[in-house]
Amino acid sequence: MKHTKVKDLLNSTNTIDEVSVKGWVRTFRNNQFIALNDGSVIHNIQCVVDFENTPEETLKRITTGAAVALKGSLVESQGKGQTYEIKVSHIEILGDSDPEKFPMQPKKHSLEFLRENAHLRTRTNLFGAIMRVRSVLSFAIHQYFQEKGFVYVNTPIITGSDAEGAGEMFKVTALPFDNTPRTEEGKVDYKEDFFGKETNLTVSGQLEAETYAMSLGQVYTFGPTFRAENSNTSRHLAEFWMVEPEVAFNDLDANMDLAEDFIQYVIKYAMERCEDDLKFLDERLAAEEKQKPQNERSEMGLLEKLQFVLENNFKRVSYTEAIDILKNSKPNKNKKFNYIIEEWGADLQSEHERYLVEKHFKSPVILFDYPAKIKAFYMRLNDDNKTVRAMDILFPGIGEIVGGSQREERLDVLQQKIADLGIDEEELWWYMDTRRFGTAVHSGFGLGFERLVLFVTGMSNIRDVIPFPRTPQNAEF
């Protein structure tokens, strides 16, 4: 007999005479009640064992973490907390789990302990919920763009281009550290390396995606990106997934519209598809908040916060306006900020972004038209010659979740920018070609996927929303 998923059994609208179910024991109470989970849903199904007619030897092996196959009938539950339960007629222990050794005991573990057991942490309700939400959000992203006719582009992970300029890169090489091939001048001879040149892990697929936007019109990437930065914070990973749409003929306003519509769509989708998991995460966060002093608690619960994002337009504020607000803000005047905002041109720190989002506007904020000096070379210069058509979307508790811009489409302006930075134009010959042959206004943005998952799950450490986090000094599993 084919086994049925727990999710389908719990959703059943009638009793069933013969069912088979397989999963892992979460708890076993009173030698009688198995709480069984198979990962299909956050809830366990209660399976009632006829302990008087079950060998003692078998009962002993029903321990937390054991894999079992049960047969029986789906009946109306006599107990509280569930409509249906399984009246077990046959038990097979598939795989034992020594209760003395199994790390995932039926108690509350610290998140740090669970990170150290990242291969087992999805056996908890919390991480089952997080990873199901993550999966559904991924799908929502694909569905949003595909419905709109975007083409999914897999930009290269290994890149020979070092002009992306978004941060420190990891080297990818097949050369040995011992007896490394050297040129006559004694430099490393990358001609002898696998790709015949120096290669790194990509920090962004944007430049390549732009070439596809300028032919296929609307494209998006969704893949891993990397930063070799020694940032040991709760918001940074060395390996993370990024979504980067790029659209021909879109200006910055259209880019903001797209980003806002996109974020609202995927959050709405997750709320519809992950009701049980989000309810659990909402309750978890509420319990966490209760541990905090009153004045540190967030004003909204998780579901409330998600609903708020769906129902309210993101506040669009120019960098210049934001600087004015910050200069006149209490924490700036009282020197409570670590970095005091003194004049136009200052780069905004996380504390400033949080003030704008969490204290001043109390809403997601899109900041736009940043000083050219603090933004990347490929951003469209405004007529004022000092700001660029950049935008950052800031979210409560998360900070920057999206960074984007209208791209500089004018060949001569781009060439000047590149020359000023000392980048060799030859390195970017293919990128410049998009401006050389049929250039046009176009825009795009990058969304840090794990930051979105953080926001939607209400978790606070980015290591808890990716299966096997990569951070400085950590590449376990």
Add this chain to the structure above:
Amino acid sequence: MKHTKVKDLLNSTNTIDEVSVKGWVRTFRNNQFIALNDGSVIHNIQCVVDFENTPEETLKRITTGAAVALKGSLVESQGKGQTYEIKVSHIEILGDSDPEKFPMQPKKHSLEFLRENAHLRTRTNLFGAIMRVRSVLSFAIHQYFQEKGFVYVNTPIITGSDAEGAGEMFKVTALPFDNTPRTEEGKVDYKEDFFGKETNLTVSGQLEAETYAMSLGQVYTFGPTFRAENSNTSRHLAEFWMVEPEVAFNDLDANMDLAEDFIQYVIKYAMERCEDDLKFLDERLAAEEKQKPQNERSEMGLLEKLQFVLENNFKRVSYTEAIDILKNSKPNKNKKFNYIIEEWGADLQSEHERYLVEKHFKSPVILFDYPAKIKAFYMRLNDDNKTVRAMDILFPGIGEIVGGSQREERLDVLQQKIADLGIDEEELWWYMDTRRFGTAVHSGFGLGFERLVLFVTGMSNIRDVIPFPRTPQNAEF
């Protein structure tokens, strides 16, 4: 006025008084007819310019590759080949394209030339079609698994585990080649590296995916994988995308059922969603085939071949049966194979796989129960103690498109295998934990995504079905 996509204009069921369209000029004939493409669909829209009332200066700038914004009305076409066309009332040249310099001339270019211009090749019908089909296939993969309740898992790209054993790996490092930190014994001191240990680019997400299957039940990966192998063939890439489902409680038969159903679903989805692109690719392949001598032409056209896969079960054949067939085959007896099959235990070469699929069975074939010696350590040993529950799916023209197995779920058997291979069990402590705590039968497979795209598009070189191919001596763009 917001511009409309070419696809929507061509699908219009009525004339429209005022339309705006943006795209790239494919051709400009008789100073009058612009064939305009915006990437939304393979077809161009014909835009008729009122050349008598358009400045000569503007007409001159309407060249192949130029980006233009046109306004006018959508009217019934007088000419052949299209129902509707645009009667242009206003032309704006957004970006020029010097016809002397633009590489994508309106003529047939060699695939090799187009590879060298991978940033511009999607401006051709061929590569527009290929990349749209690739994108739709990607989405079909996600939709298939999501509909079935699978959880999408992003397994790590940078891996500290070197026991995957699927091939040569690329080193990932932040250490310098000059003055590399060394231990007292003079070895490279990876403790000083970013992750505090030696790290590589993953060759497979399977082992990590298994840990998720053993908690969430049904999971799949879809991400980039890497091989640092010096294979300069039309079927190998150094960087390619792989789909790896992994399912708890599935045995090998269920694994074969899943793989077959999955492949049929995604091909069917692409046939429904990419009708125009696949028709174009079908015609292209037919034209290519005509160039070949009669006896080398394939018996089926592209669409016929896809339809065949949908309508016919894959032929399931044990390795042992396959060896018998091969031993008695004409090319084996006549010594036409480069590797003559002499006895049970031989590893099958591409020529043997092709013989089975293309000559003997004339159908996709699933080979199963391979000799343990030629397969990976994690595959389930059969009771005969010499074969493992492995399966390979072989496709006409492509060879191996899927490799999978039921996994060895028995801790002691796995430990013995690992010890025999000289792998340190400590390296795989987390993998062994899945067998230690609640182990169960489970199975999975890996599908090489680019090979699927090759099959569906009818292309013959794998470098033509990924945007920016990575191969030995090539990491351009």
